Amino acid sequence: MELTRRKFLIGTAAACAAVRAMAAPIAGEVAAFPHVDSSKSLGQHAAAKGILFGTALGVEPLKDPAYANLVGSQCRIGVSENALKWNALRPAPDRYDFSGGDYLYQFSSSHGMKYRGHTLLWEQALPTWFHNTVNARNAKAMMLDHISVVVRHYAGKMHSWDVVNEAIDPDDGRPDGLKNTPWLQMIGPEYIEMAFHAAHEADPKAMLTYNENWIEPENRPAEQKRQATLALLTNMKKKGVPVHGLGIQSHLFAETIVGGPNFAHFLDEIADLGLAILITEMDIRDQHLVGSVESRDQAVAQKYYDYLSFMLRCKAVKAVLTWGLSSRYTWLTKFSPRPDGSPVRPLPYDADLKPTPAWRAVAAAFDQAGER
Ligand code: XIL
Secondary structure, three states: OHHHHHHHHOOOOOOOHHHHHHOOOOOOOOOOOOOOOOOOOHHHHHHOOOOEEEEEEOOOHHHOHHHHHHHHHHOOEEEEOOOOOHHHHOOEOOEOOOHHHHHHHHHHHHOOOEEEEEEEEOOOOOOOOHHHHOOOOOHHHHHHHHHHHHHHHOOOOOOEEEEEEOOEOHHHOOOOOEOOOHHHHHHOOOHHHHHHHHHHHHOOOOEEEEEEOOOOOOOHHHHHHHHHHHHHHHHHHHOOOOOOEEEEOOEEEOOOOOOOHHHHHHHHHHHHOOOEEEEEEEEEEOOOOOOOHHHHHHHHHHHHHHHHHHHHOOOOEEEEEEOOOEHHHOOHHHHOOOOOOOOOOOOOEOOOOOEOHHHHHHHHHHHHOOOO
8 A cells, every 4th residue: 555655646746847838728629539449448548657547336336247347347446436425334323334335345356456435524425313413522533433443444455545525615705715514613624634644543554635526627616616725735734634645526517618727737736745636536417418419428528538638647647537437327317417308428338338439538538648
């Protein structure tokens, strides 16, 4: 694990210098993406450049043998989609249920994939007992106990942990930009650094990441979020808090403008802090696209290509994970359905487990990336 972390961090500082110079909105910059070798997996295309490719793992989807086979053959890393969230792990205040998380670990290790834990602290996916059991008096102890038990359970087995997920929301009006979560209300803003210290103590060799959403677009709300994220991480690094990476979720819409100069500058600054950058939950929503399936697929593929080409110019970007591999099992079917009722197609494989044009786009972006 130590080696893995070191390898991730070497060459990270200042590695994004090139990004600043090349920064420009790239939507539509590339009309088509180059030919790729489709006999190689996405994991192989990525690995050729020292990049880890993988996806979110769910216990139920992996019981589908054809899907499990696809994930095992395409991916070099898996992340728990839901199994390590509080509502899955904590059936009761005094009980832990690792069955789902362990199943995913077994799946990953038996397919030669690394395993990544998502997530130790989030204000969502809390069990129903949480709200009438956890209070300002016991919150800190509950949080530290959870982190210690869970991280120790997987000590030495995790590639990385999303220690804290989505802790920033400038709309909540705090000067530090932190989201007004139950954790913040009950423990105070220090809960974030406490969580990282506890995770580090429980597994000193695991890479610890902070994971955030909606920091990719070139608009004002995203810029405010980026500023707050940068301030949080800068402060943590200054204080010697064991944080090693930033997860950029990358749930995008096909029409999201990404790759602008402010985002490029942000990547540069994160890299200069010596942090690795992981693309942790990528999918491209086709919810608002009109037209034929072919034209929608093309727009989704182009966004994959544009975004990944842009991101991978930054050598601090070490891993790319999609949030599911096939539209047979995507959270967006429920969360972000199309108004016309036709199936969403946000991932590199469709519901028949056939590659979509996005597969080629992702492979091409890896082929064009520099080695790291
Ligand atoms: C989503 C899962 O994919 C769904 O199955 C679940 O119902 C809700 O959570 N950002 C995150 C992930 O950090 O944990 C979310 O996962 C998607 C958005």
